[in-house]
Amino acid sequence: xxxxxxxxxxxxxxxxxxxxxxxxxxxxxxxxxxxxxxxxxxxxxxxxxxxxxxxxxxxxxxxxxxxxxxxxxxxxxxxxxxxxxxxxxxxxxxxxxxxxxxxxxxxxxxxxxxxxxxxxxxxxxxxxxxxxxxxxxxxxxxxxxxxxxxxxxxxxxxxxxxxx
Numbered sequence: 039x040x041x042x043x044x045x046x047x048x049x050x051x052x053x054x055x056x057x058x059x060x061x062x063x064x065x066x067x068x069x070x071x072x073x074x075x076x077x078x079x080x081x082x083x084x085x086x087x088x089x090x091x092x093x094x095x096x097x098x099x100x101x102x103x104x105x106x107x108x109x110x111x112x113x114x115x116x117x118x119x120x121x122x123x124x125x126x127x128x129x130x131x132x133x134x135x136x137x138x139x140x141x142x143x144x145x146x147x148x149x150x151x152x153x154x155x156x157x158x159x160x161x162x163x164x165x166x167x168x169x170x171x172x173x174x175x176x177x178x179x180x181x182x183x184x185x186x187x188x189x190x191x192x193x194x195x196x197x198x199x200x201x202x
Contacts, residue, residue, distance in 0.1 A: 136184030
C-alpha cells in the first residue's frame, strides 16, 4: 500500500467524467488499498479515484461509524430525500470549507471490491459523504454547490489539544 498524491482543485482530471469499472483487476485492488491509506493519512472521510489521478468510478468513505470503510465501485444514488445544510470540505481543496445543501437521506447502489452488488443507505454525515464522493466521479466538486463564501478552516494543533 502507498499514500498517493491528492490532486488539488484546478487539476483538469478533477473536472472529468470517470469510466465505469467493468472488471476488477489486481491494479484496481491496489488502487483501493492506496485510496484507503491516503484518505486515512489525510484525515478525510472520503476519497474518489480522480482525486488520486485515476479516472475510474471508485470511491471510499469512512465517517468513523459502525459501517467502517465503505468501498464503492460504480456507485449510483438511487433514492434521496430530505435536506440538510452544513459545512463541507474536500481533500482537493485543503484548508477551505463552505455551506452545502445535500439530501439528508440517500440510498446508493454499487459494487463492492469483489464486484458483488451492494446497497448503502446513509443519513446525515454519511449521506453527505456519499453524495460528495459520487459527485467527484462525474467531474464535480462541492464548490459548485456552496451557498455563500468559502471560509478558512483552522485545524487544531496536536500539541494544543494535549494541553487542554
